[in-house]
Amino acid sequence: MNKKIIGSILIILLLFLGYSSYHWIFNEGSDGTPQLVNGEINIEELYKNDFSDQNITEYNLTAEEVEWSLENGKKVNAWTYNGSVPGEPLRVTEGDILKVNLKNNLDVPVTIHWHGAILPNVMDGVPDLTQEAVQPGDTFTYQFEAKHPGTYWYHSHQHSALQVDKGLYGSLVVEERDQQNNYDREQILILDEWATDRNPESLTTMPGMMMGGMNGEADTKQMYDTYTVNGKSGTSIEPIMVKKGEKTLLRIINAGYQVQRLSFPKGTTKVVAYDAIKTLDKNNQASVIEVAPGERVDLEVSNHQSKPWFVSNLTSLEDGVNASIPVITNKNDNYENIEPNQAKEGSSIDGATLGNKNLIFEDTPNQVDVSYEMDLNMGMDMGDGMVFQINEQQFPNTPPIEVEEGDIVKVEINNNGRFNHPMHLHSHRFQVESKNDQKLNEPIVKDLINVKPGETFEIFFKADNKGEWLFHCHDNNHADLGMMTIVDYESVYSPFVE
Structure with a gap:
């Protein structure tokens, strides 16, 4: 075979390999600017880093x-x-x-x-x-x-x-840039749980734990023994100052992996936002507020009492541990002999309860560009033991949600397992349209929805932020054991994927 034929074959082979490889995206131009070949661009090229005109x-x-x-x-x-x-x-x-x-x-x-x-x-x-x-x-x-x-x-x-x-x-x-301050005080409470005399990593393989429980929290309850508020537990939890007649804004963040249920005296609290999105200004008062792992809830708390009281952490009290938060009216209040209120009277509100003021879609989209069924479950892997799966696959083998910029995306999330799965989508907000096949009267806009065993949610979002984005369970023990996927924009690629 002569050299010209061999050369032609090599050129054809190289071209084929170049166009078929995911990472062979562009050739560098003479000015160093990436020249697109197949319409994909490095996610680093999407970043604007000139902020000279902003504070x-x-x-x-x-x-x-x-x-x-x-x-x-x-x-x-x-x-x-x-x-x-x-x-x-x-x-x-x-x-x-x-x-x-x-x-x-x-x-x-x-x-x-x-x-x-x-x-x-x-x-x-x-x-x-x-x-x-x-x-x-x-x-x-x-x-x-x-x-x-x-x-x-x-x-x-x-x-x-x-x-x-x-x-x-x-x-x-x-x-908020031009916000009006309607509150006398503001307090941030970050909730968490710790393993002080247990090894949480070893517990993830315990067969008994993996059988699950009625409330979907059997694994977490066995893994952790200490509940904290702002890094402190028990009597070391710092009290909140709310004088009689005052209103305070509580910003509550659940940094742990277990649902936290907080009990307030009746008529004390009103939900104003979940996941940084304002709720409808209706009767959002409740005695029990539920905060799922990764969720944030903003509460307007009015104090009608002159004596100290507790925001009772029902989750910890049910486990025989006190991680309740004292509420005092002045710095000299003595609350040592006050018992947390474990009563569960009154209504309960969680992140799937309240509608939102500003919606992504005024009506449920009749036509969507991408539909994705997300089945959440458990499985066994020969190397890893017990794993958590999306569509019977463990990350990184879970099927991605493939989108193009501008797409309207519908995801049906089904929890077929025995544990709670707070599903979080990075850098997008989605609209919850139905729960358990029942259309919601008031849609909810979130970036995280807690899907309990047997539950199904139908959510919609716009593909309006190019990139490679995680969609995963925010019980990070579940995520680390495989319950993750990627929203993959077809027009971009990541140079960091190995």
Whole structure:
């Protein structure tokens, strides 16, 4: 065979390999600008990093290990942002730029994910998908516009089942630019649970635990023994100051992996937002407020009493542990002899109860571009043992939700297993249209929906933020064991995928 024929065959072979390879996307032009070949672009090219015309709020966060006291005599080795659990609270005004310089002083890689925030893909903090993990001794700067006011939180997304468990989280509040202050005070409460005399990783393989329970929480209840509020448990939980006649705004974040149920005196509290989205201004008063893992709820609390009382944590009390929050009217109040109220009288509200003011779709979309059925269940893997699955597959083999920019996407989430699965979609909001095949009278806009055993939710969202985005269970023990998938925009690719 002559050299010309051999050369032609080689050229054809190279062209074929180039066009068929997912990562062979562009050739570099003479000016260094990527030249698209098959219509896909690196997610790094989507990021606008010129913020010279906007106000910047800047923080420095250091990931470091400290000995942390949960309560008198009960200490843990915690991984923290800036030496405390929770990490430093962050605040930024709507429309301004949040700039956070992360320094990693741990001996393991870390990241920061900005839970609930709508932001560019490369700022999302998911290792091996949107960035490389920040190695020990290295730094990384996150910088993005704070677009929507409300309550958010930040946490590591590197081996998150372990790292969030060890304390790598904190609050993020985006303040409304022209807000009117209707409250006398404001308080952030971050709820969590810890394993102080147990090994949670070993418990994930216990056959008895995996049988499940009536409330969908059997695994978590066996894994953790200590409940905390702002990093403190029992008598070390700091009281809330609400004077008689005052109104306070409570921003509550569930950083743990178990549903938390908080009981208030009747007529005391009103829900004003879930997941940073304002609820309809109706009679949202309830005695019991449920907060799922990863959820945030904003409460308007009015104090009609002159004596101290408790926000009772029913979840902890049912397990024989007291993680209730004292409410005092002045700093000298003595609440040592007051018992938490375990009464469950009155109505209960959770994240699937209340409609929202601003909807994504005024009516249920009649036509959708992408439909996806998401079946949640458990399975067994020869190497990993018990795993959690989407459509009978464990991540990274779960089928992605493939979209194009502008698509209207319908997802039907079915929980066919025995455990709760709080499903969280990164950097998008979705509209919940039906529950258990019954259309909701008032649709709900969320970024996380807690799907209990036997439940089905029908949600819709717009594919309006290009990138590669996680959709996963926010019981991070379930996510680490496989319950994740990706919303994959066809026009982009990630250079961080191995």
